[in-house]
Amino acid sequence: MSTEGLGAVLDGVGGAIRVEPIVIEDPAPGEVMVRLAASGICHSDLWAIEHGNWGATWPMLLGHEGAGVVEAVGDGVTSVAPGQRVVLTWAVPCGTCRQCLRGAPRRCGHELHQPPRVRRTVNGDVLTGVLHCGTLSTHTVVTEPQVVPMPLELPLSRACLLGCGVSTGVGAATQTAKVWPEATVAVIGLGGIGLAALQGARLAGATRLIAVDVVPAKLDWAVGFGATDTVDASQDDAVEAVRELTGGTGVDIAFEAVGRPECVRQAVEMLGFAGTAVAIGVPPVPSEITLPWNGSDRAAYPHKVNLLVTDGGDPIPSEDFPEMARWAIEGSLDLDSMVTREISLSEDDLTEAFRAMLAGEVIRSVVVFPGVDPAPGEGALSATR
Ligand SMILES: [Zn+2]
Ligand SMILES: [Zn+2]
Secondary structure (H helix, E strand, C coil): CEEEEEEEEECCCCCCCEEEEEEEECCCCCEEEEEEEEEECCHHHHHHHHHCCCCCCCCEECCCEEEEEEEEECCCCCCCCCCCEEEECCCCCCCCCHHHHCCCHHHCCCCCCCCCCEEECCCCCECEEHHHCCCCECEEEEEHHHEEECCCCCCHHHHHHHHCHHHHHHHHHHHHCCCCCCCEEEEECCCHHHHHHHHHHHHCCCCEEEEEECCHHHHHHHHHCCCCEEEECCCCCHHHHHHHHCCCCCEEEEEECCCCHHHHHHHHHCEEEEEEEEECCCCCCCCCCCCCCCCCCCCCCCCCCEEEECCCCCCCHHHHHHHHHHHHHHCCCCCHHHCCEEECCCHHHHHHHHHHHHCCCCCCEEEECCCCCCCCCCCHHHCCC
């Protein structure tokens, strides 16, 4: 048997987004079919449009930040059953690489392969989801470890953000940098991921949160998420400004959430002694970075700095996502304010969403699929265990 649906498809690098009919085969053993309720639009979708899907085959099914309801499971699947509300993840520790085997699953490189169950109706071509998810579609099929159960109290239009942007930013703060109480923190780049890093640092107890961007409206957003200071980098030298705000000391931790080599350098240069810079943004290919190493008051070597790269917040999704969901339900993690627009799965809405993202007008646009996630009490599909 198979299911008919719709998906946002791309034929090649830089191509046009087409929303077209898709056919979804039933999940094989160890696989799960999810009916999507919501999917955020992330910078990594744009990166995949511009660069390709990290080596995966074309055509591509867009989207990797989705939440929905399990529609069907293959043999042997035990962690979820049809009707379960889930968020999808692309960052599952593999359990077999050198990092996993030495007991460091958060350092895993996440080798995934999406099952070839989603096809173009028109010619039967297999569609590969962005980051092996493919959530800008009515349905997708992934492996069992790629779905994480979600509590009923959290709307799926908010839960979807845990699948990438929020878990990346919060995890960069809580897992990669291990922000500590009373730490001083700077965040460069206040898109969805940067604002999530800001929230993660706040949740971890950082008391000084300096937000840096070139778009004044984003600085206002950051204040709403708990920033104590802002730096308009279109007016001021970001490094000088952060050093000045910290009495010349520099910050303990600086996050780079832009994906530009010069911003990584700024993150390193604004650190205090033994500080840690965390690179979150995906840089252009190819990229190089140079750092002042010795002989200046910003030099890395005498300041004993650390430079870390995070991969999606280095998560263990089965542990971290339920915890973040709890924070969201309790109100300490603000997901509501991160959803700027709810849109539909149409070519016009998607094209506009990518434009708005590039223009810095939105934190997140989220595609909402009508009827999949009714509010509790309205019954139907998501009335679950
Ligand atoms: Zn691994
Ligand atoms: Zn993403």
